[in-house]
Amino acid sequence: MAPAQSESADTSEGLVRDRLRAAPVLVGRDGELGELLAGLDAAACGTGRLFLLAGDPGIGKSRLAYEAAARARDRGFKVTWGRCWEAGGAPAYWPWVQALRALVRGVGREELVPQLGAGAPFVAQIVAEVAEILPEVGPPPPMGAEAARFGLFDAVAAFMRNAGAGQPLMVVLDDLHAADAPSILLLRFVARELGEARVLVLGAYRDMELDRGHPLTVALGELSREPATRHVRLSGLDEAGVARLIREVTGVMPRESVAAAVYRDTEGNPLFVGEVARLLAAEGRLERAGDPAGMELAIPAGIREVIGRRAARLPEPCGRVLGLASVFGREFWLPALERLCGVGAGELLDSLEEAIAAGLVAAVPGAPGRLRFSHALIRDTLYEAIPAGRRLRLHQQAGEALEAFYRPDLDPHLAELARHFVEAAAGGGAGKAAGYAERAGHRAVGLLAYEEAARLFKIALAALSLARPPGEDQARCRLLVALGGCADRDGRAPGGQGRAAPGGRPRAPLPDGRGAGPGRAGLCGVRGARRQRPADNPAPAGRAGHARRQRRCGAGPRAGARRAGGRAPRPARPRATRCAQPAGDRPGPGVR
Numbered sequence: 121m122a123p124a125q126s127e128s129a130d131t132s133e134g135l136v137r138d139r140l141r142a143a144p145v146l147v148g149r150d151g152e153l154g155e156l157l158a159g160l161d162a163a164a165c166g167t168g169r170l171f172l173l174a175g176d177p178g179i180g181k182s183r184l185a186y187e188a189a190a191r192a193r194d195r196g197f198k199v200t201w202g203r204c205w206e207a208g209g210a211p212a213y214w215p216w217v218q219a220l221r222a223l224v225r226g227v228g229r230e231e232l233v234p235q236l237g238a239g240a241p242f243v244a245q246i247v248a249e250v251a252e253i254l255p256e257v258g259p260p261p262p263m264g265a266e267a268a269r270f271g272l273f274d275a276v277a278a279f280m281r282n283a284g285a286g287q288p289l290m291v292v293l294d295d296l297h298a299a300d301a302p303s304i305l306l307l308r309f310v311a312r313e314l315g316e317a318r319v320l321v322l323g324a325y326r327d328m329e330l331d332r333g334h335p336l337t338v339a340l341g342e343l344s345r346e347p348a349t350r351h352v353r354l355s356g357l358d359e360a361g362v363a364r365l366i367r368e369v370t371g372v373m374p375r376e377s378v379a380a381a382v383y384r385d386t387e388g389n390p391l392f393v394g395e396v397a398r399l400l401a402a403e404g405r406l407e408r409a410g411d412p413a414g415m416e417l418a419i420p421a422g423i424r425e426v427i428g429r430r431a432a433r434l435p436e437p438c439g440r441v442l443g444l445a446s447v448f449g450r451e452f453w454l455p456a457l458e459r460l461c462g463v464g465a466g467e468l469l470d471s472l473e474e475a476i477a478a479g480l481v482a483a484v485p486g487a488p489g490r491l492r493f494s495h496a497l498i499r500d501t502l503y504e505a506i507p508a509g510r511r512l513r514l515h516q517q518a519g520e521a522l523e524a525f526y527r528p529d530l531d532p533h534l535a536e537l538a539r540h541f542v543e544a545a546a547g548g549g550a551g552k553a554a555g556y557a558e559r560a561g562h563r564a565v566g567l568l569a570y571e572e573a574a575r576l577f578k579i580a581l582a583a584l585s586l587a588r589p590p591g592e593d594q595a596r597c598r599l600l601v602a603l604g605g606c607a608d609r610d611g612r613a614p615g616g617q618g619r620a621a622p623g624g625r626p627r628a629p630l631p632d633g634r635g636a637g638p639g640r641a642g643l644c645g646v647r648g649a650r651r652q653r654p655a656d657n658p659a660p661a662g663r664a665g666h667a668r669r670q671r672r673c674g675a676g677p678r679a680g681a682r683r684a685g686g687r688a689p690r691p692a693r694p695r696a697t698r699c700a701q702p703a704g705d706r707p708g709p710g711v712r
C-alpha cells in the first residue's frame with residue numbers, strides 16, 4: 121500500500137505515535153529496487169521490459185511498486201496503474217481497463233488520435249473513455265471472434281508503444297493472481313510487443329495463490345521466455361530491516377531483543393511486522409517490551425491473528441461497520457455502506473475515523489467517497505469473522521444496495537452484482553444470481569473476454585440449479601449454448617485440449633508442452649485472426665513488424681513445444697504466510 125497520509129502527532133524518537141502510519145520510507149529492498157531502476161533506464165532507451173514481481177501476501181510487492189513508480193515519475197515516465205479485485209466481481213480486463221483509462225484521460229484529443237491510430241475502435245470496446253473523447257470512433261468492422269480479439273490485443277499493444285514513444289511509460293498491474301483469464305492473455309500478447317517500446321510493465325502477484333490451472337501459472341512459462349521479462353521475488357526483511365520498520369511505523373526504536381523476537385516470529389514479512397508493531401504500541405507494550413524486568417512479547421502466531429486482535433480493539437460501532445464494509449471487498453463506497461449499516465454519512469465517517477487512525481483503512485486517492493482496507497488480508501480477516509449465515513444475508517443486502525445505486529447504468533457493474541447475489545444464492549436469491557451472471561457473461565462476450573464469459577455462464581448454470589425457476593429448461597439450454605459459443609471463440613483447439621477448465625481457467629500444460637499456451641492455434645487464434653481479417657479492414661496501429669509479431673505469438677505445434685516447461689522451484693513458504701492462508705483453506709496442488 122502507499123504510505124498513509126496521516127500525520128504523526130509526535131515525530132520525536134522514543135515515544136509511540138498516537139497515530140500509527142505506514143512506514144514513510146522504503147526499508148531495505150535496495151537490490152530489488154536497483155533492478156527495477158535499471159529496467160526503467162532500459163525502457164527509457166527503447167528496450168521495453170516486463171517485470172514480474174512475486175512474493176507472499178504482505179511481503180511488500182505493492183510497496184516496492186509504489187517506490188519504483190515514484191522513481192519512474194522522477195525520471196519523466198508517465199505512470200499508470202491497474203489493480204485486480206481480489207474479492208472477485210470485477211468487469212473483464214479490469215486491470216487493463218484502469219491502466220488504459222488513465223492513459224486515455226491523460227492526453228488531449230490531438231495526442232490521443234495518433235496514439236490510438238487505426239486501433240481506436242478496438243480500444244474503445246473496453247475503454248469507454250475513448251468514445252467520450254473521440255465520439256467519431258465507431259465500433260470495429262464485423263469480423264470473426266478470433267480476429268476481433270487479435271485486433272483488440274494488437275491495438276492495446278500499439279497504443280502502449282505509441283504512448284511511450286513521446287514520454288516513456290510505466291504500467292503497473294497489481295495483484296495479477298486475481299486477474300481474469302483474458303487479462304493474462306493480453307499481458308502475454310503485450311509482453312511480446314515490448315521489444316523496442318519505451319514501456320516498462322510491472323506485474324505483481326502472490327505466487328502462493330497460483331495452482332496448476334491458474335491462467336497466470338500457464339502464462340508464466342511463456343512470459344519467462346520473452347527477452348523483455350525479468351523476475352523479482354521478494355522475501356522477508358532482515359533483522360535490522362525489521363527494527364527499522366518498527367521504528368518507522370511507531371516512532372520507537374525497539375530494543376534489540378524485541379526486534380529479534382519480532383523478526384523470528386514474522387520472518388521479516390513487513391505487513392506482519394507492521395501489524396505486530398502497531399498492536400504492541402496500541403497495547404502499550406512496545407516501550408516496555410523486552411526491558412530487563414522481562415516482559416513477555418507474546419506475538420500472535422500469524423498475520424490474521426494479529427489483525428484480528430487489532431480489529432477487536434476498535435470501539436463499537438467502528439468494528440461492526442468495518443466488518444460490514446468487508447462484505448463489499450477490499451474497496452468500498454460510503455453511500456452503499458450507509459445503506460448496509462442503516463446510518464447516515466456523518467455517523468458512518470465518525471465510526472470509521474478510528475479505523476483510519478489505526479491504519480486499517482484509508483481513503484482512495486482521487487476517488488471521493490471510496491475507502492479501502494490497507495491490505496487485502498485485513499479485509500479477508502474481518503470478512504471471515506462474519507458467521508456464514510449472516511454473510512449470506514449481508515451479500516443479499518449489499519447486492520440490493522449496489523443495484524439501487526447502479527440502476528441507471530447496470531452494465532459495467534453486472535459482474536459485481538452477480539458476485540453478491542451468487543454469495544447470497546443459498547439464502548433464496550439464486551434467481552437473481554443466475555440472471556446477473558448470465559447478463560455479465562454476455563457482456564464479457566461483447567468485450568471479447570470469452571474465458572471470463574464462460575466462467576460467468578457456468579456460475580449462472582449453478583445458480584439456476586439452486587433457483588429452479590419456471591422455464592428453467594429453456595434458461596439452461598440458453599446458457600449451455602452461450603457456453604459452447606465461448607469455447608468455440610476462445611481460439612482453443614477442438615477435442616478439449618487447451619479448452620477452459622472448470623472455473624474458466626485454461627488447462628495446465630500437458631507434459632509434452634501441448635496445450636501449454638492458450639490453445640494450439642496460438643494466442644487467441646492468431647493464425648485464424650490473420651486469415652479472417654477482411655481485406656478492407658484497416659489493421660490496428662503499429663503494423664510495422666506485424667508478421668514478426670505474429671510469428672512470435674506462438675502459432676503452431678512447435679510453439680506449443682517451446683511453451684512447455686516448468687518454473688523454477690520456489691522456496692518453502694514461510695510460517696508467516698502459512699498463517700495468512702484462510703483457516704480451513706487447503707492450498708491447491710501447485711501451492712508449495
Ligand SMILES: Nc1ncnc2c1ncn2[C@@H]1O[C@H](COP(=O)(O)OP(=O)(O)O)[C@@H](O)[C@H]1O
Pocket residue numbers: 121122123142143145146147148149175176177178179180181182183184365390391394494495
Ligand atoms: N520495504 C518496506 N518498507 C516499509 N514498509 C513496507 C515495506 N514493504 C512493505 N511495507 C509495508 O507493509 C505493508 C504490506 O506491504 P504491501 O506492499 O501492501 O504487501 P503486498 O503487496 O506484497 O501484499 C504495507 O503497509 C507496506 O507499506
Ligand SMILES: [Mg+2]
Pocket residue numbers: 121181182183294295
Ligand atoms: Mg499488494
